[in-house]
Amino acid sequence: MTAQVLDGRVTAKAIKADLAERVAALKARGITPGLGTVLVGSDPASQSYVAGKHRDCQQVGINSIQVELPETISEEDLLAKLERLNNDDACTGYIVQLPLPKHLDQQKVLEAISPDKDADGLHPMNLGRLVAGVNEELTSPLPCTPKGCVDLLTHYRIDLAGKHVVVVGRGVTIGRPIGLLLTRRAVNATVTLCHTGTQDLPRHLAEADVVVGAAGVKHMIDPADLKPGVIALDVGVTREPNPETGKAVISGDFAPGIEQVASWYSPNPGGVGPMTRVELLQNVVLSAEQQL
Numbered sequence: 001m002t003a004q005v006l007d008g009r010v011t012a013k014a015i016k017a018d019l020a021e022r023v024a025a026l027k028a029r030g031i032t033p034g035l036g037t038v039l040v041g042s043d044p045a046s047q048s049y050v051a052g053k054h055r056d057c058q059q060v061g062i063n064s065i066q067v068e069l070p071e072t073i074s075e076e077d078l079l080a081k082l083e084r085l086n087n088d089d090a091c092t093g094y095i096v097q098l099p100l101p102k103h104l105d106q107q108k109v110l111e112a113i114s115p116d117k118d119a120d121g122l123h124p125m126n127l128g129r130l131v132a133g134v135n136e137e138l139t140s141p142l143p144c145t146p147k148g149c150v151d152l153l154t155h156y157r158i159d160l161a162g163k164h165v166v167v168v169g170r171g172v173t174i175g176r177p178i179g180l181l182l183t184r185r186a187v188n189a190t191v192t193l194c195h196t197g198t199q200d201l202p203r204h205l206a207e208a209d210v211v212v213g214a215a216g217v218k219h220m221i222d223p224a225d226l227k228p229g230v231i232a233l234d235v236g237v238t239r240e241p242n243p244e245t246g247k248a249v250i251s252g253d254f255a256p257g258i259e260q261v262a263s264w265y266s267p268n269p270g271g272v273g274p275m276t277r278v279e280l281l282q283n284v285v286l287s288a289e290q291q292l
Contacts, residue, residue, distance in 0.1 A: 148275030
């Protein structure tokens, strides 16, 4: 068996084409979506990630609003910057790039984002709407990486209804919210959430139709523990410097050999990563559409 690839780059390109049409329709009615990014400090990885988001904006016609702040900024001044974005009509959605310097209260900063402009979909109010919204269509921003996983599978016409999904990792970005999304009636999967406190992880993995690796621990999931034909979404990221070049090398949570066990497999990089970025654009465009 050789797994078919769930190609996030190809899928994101198709979604961008749709977004470009939606943005053009908005502009015809006098509204231009705008994505704001707030970058505190000069971390190279964060700078690269933010730059990629603005390249995506250019491709679909979304305005870019870049706020770059010194690492020493006070929490009071940072919150004042966020309040300006909350009240700026040109900004229909924005994100605060993480991680933040240690002297800043990350949760307090994230809660200062207007829920309607929460491009990451991780504001407590929006997560609460996801908890409460089992049946009805949601119009609030959804968490980007979990939504990216669902849209990637949808693009390849993979139906999760009735499937047993095992999620490895309980982080707020992926592990915790993805279960809320997958168990909505529109998706209708059954979800088991595993983490560092889970006993006998291989037993849970062996029962899974779909495994989402979201722990961020290099090669922690052994393909030998998975049943043949499993659908594997490699979401967790481990970055290590290449000793020869010094450049970062990305590894996922699945160990080598997953391609010989899975029926479908999202590589890392090139799988869910591009989907996360395009879902950010989706949230910004959705926010602009709701102005109508």
